Amino acid sequence: MTVPAAQVFRVPMRHPGDVSGIEALFEAGAAIPAQVVAILAKTEGNGCVNDFTRAYAVQSLEMMLHRHGVTADVALVMSGGTEGGLSPHWIVFAVGEAAAPAPGGALAIASAFTRDFLPEELGRMPQIRETAAAVRAAIAQAGITRAHYVQVKCPLLTNERMADAAARGQSVATTDTYASMGLSRGASALGVALALGEVDEAALSDAVVGEDWSLFSGVASASAGVELTRNEVVVMGMAPGWGGDxxxxxxxxxxxxxxxxxxxxxxxxxxxxxxxxxxxxxxxxxxxxxxxxxxxxxxxxxxxxxxxxxxxxxxxxxxxxxxxxxxxxxxxxxxxxxxxxxxxxxxxxxxxxxxxxxx
CATH class of the missing domain: 3.30.1330.160 (Cyanuric acid hydrolase/Barbituras, RU C)
Structure with missing residues (x-):
């Protein structure tokens, strides 16, 4: 009987569309495409609303994964901005097999996805609650007993998305596209905090997002981007039933x-x-x-x-x-x-x- 075992590969990139290092892992047999559950990356854009290095990287990854027969959902979390000495790179997360559980447990990884959000839901309670549900689902799927890092990729508001809400008679949390990134990240983080019991739901409301800094998660990491309309969640923690080193x-x-x-x-x-x-x-x-x-x-x-x-x-x-x-x-x-x-x-x-x- 085998047990799941997490695999993590750190791969340098020459530019946001350079997936050659990941393909080399596949070709060498070090990683199996069908076992990949998430890919995180630092790309060299500005990290703001118009940072399309993230979308470029996602497109390059999707095309490459498709070439290798991957059709299942893979969480693709691109974080723009490598200021100072930070180096652009990929982090590939896969789930393989081990012969037996590791003593004391091992790294476990699971991903989950929310539904697509309406523009008026971003930065508000619907995003908080849906994110919490996704976090709980990922934890249950992997049998994680303690989450140490929860990575969320979340959407932001654009003028087009705000116009869509207005056409339906709905208001949005902000009309500032850049500010919408912070509100989306904040609501996503509070969703993590709600799922993990770090914040009580009674303390949450639309009004506290981006305002009450006493409410936070100690393990949440949220990154907003224009390239998606749902939240993609990757939970990393320790689980007793997992193997590997x-x-x-x-x-x-x-x-x-x-x-x-x-x-x-x-x-x-x-x-x-x-x-x-x-x-x-x-x-x-x-x-x-x-x-x-x-x-x-x-x-x-x-x-x-x-x-x-x-x-x-x-x-x-x-x-x-x-x-x-x-x-x-x-x-x-x-x-x-x-x-x-x-x-x-x-x-x-x-x-x-x-x-x-x-x-």
Whole structure:
């Protein structure tokens, strides 16, 4: 009798349409196309409404997966923006088989999808509730006993989508397309928090999304894009019935320079180090995933920052560069999945950081 076993591959990319590294995995037999359940990526666009590197990457992936006979839903989560030293890369998640469960459990992965949302539902309770249902479904499917990172790809509002709502006599949460990204991410994160019991449903309403920063999830990571109209959810955690040599742990950064939180996450995954990881430890760190967000107070530990005041460079781009540098200093490499826009994903100005390791 075999048990499921998670597989995770970190693959560099030369440009957002470069899927050659993933195809090489398939051709070498290292990964089997039909076993792929999710692909995450950092692409080199601006991460804003008009970042079509995400759609380009999704299209390239879909065409490639189709060539390899993949017809089932695969969660494709593209996070735009590789500011600072961050390196564009893919992270491929697959589920194979092992002969027996790993002692103490192992990394488990499952994905789920919401229905398509109407424009007027984005950033509001319907998106929260539907996301929570998808998270619960993924957890049940994989038998996850503790979720350490929940990645959500969510839609945003465009002028065309807002016009559709208006034509039906419906109002939307905002008429600012960029602000809609934050509200969609925030509602998705609160859906994760609701599913995991981090926030009580009685505390939730349309009004708290993007306003009450005391409500958040310590494991949610949401990324908004123009290329979809539903939420795609990938839950990563530990499960007793899974085999393989992968494990996951996480911590929560209190702010953008919370180096000790990164070290705690590494140590919880078995990679404790007084400073930067050794070369051997770096080889064990398969993937690092984190959220980044400028604090709404305009300060980091009492000192003023200008991320929210810069008219030339978007605030989330500053945050990705800052947090990417802090994590790179701990891990010793720049292929890091650092996603901007952490509304309700960790405390104000902070965010979750998770580490997948090979034991």
């Amino acid at each position: 992968l494990a996951i742990a996480h911590d929560v950064m209190a702010d953008g320079i919370d180096f000790p939180a990164v070290q705690r996450a590494l140590a919880a995954a078995g990679l404790g180090a007084p400073g930067q990881l050794s070369e051997a430890q770096q080889a064990q760190a398969v993937a690092v995933l984190a959220k980044a967000e400028p604090s709404t107070t305009g300060r980091i530990r009492g000192a003023r920052h200008i991320m929210n005041d810069d008219s030339d460079i978007n605030a989330t781009r500053h945050a990705r560069a800052l947090v990417g540098g802090v994590i790179a200093a701990a891990v010793g490499r720049t292929e890091l999945f650092v996603s901007g826009g952490a509304e309700h994903q960790g405390p104000d100005g902070g965010g979750p950081v998770a580490v997948i390791v090979r034991r």
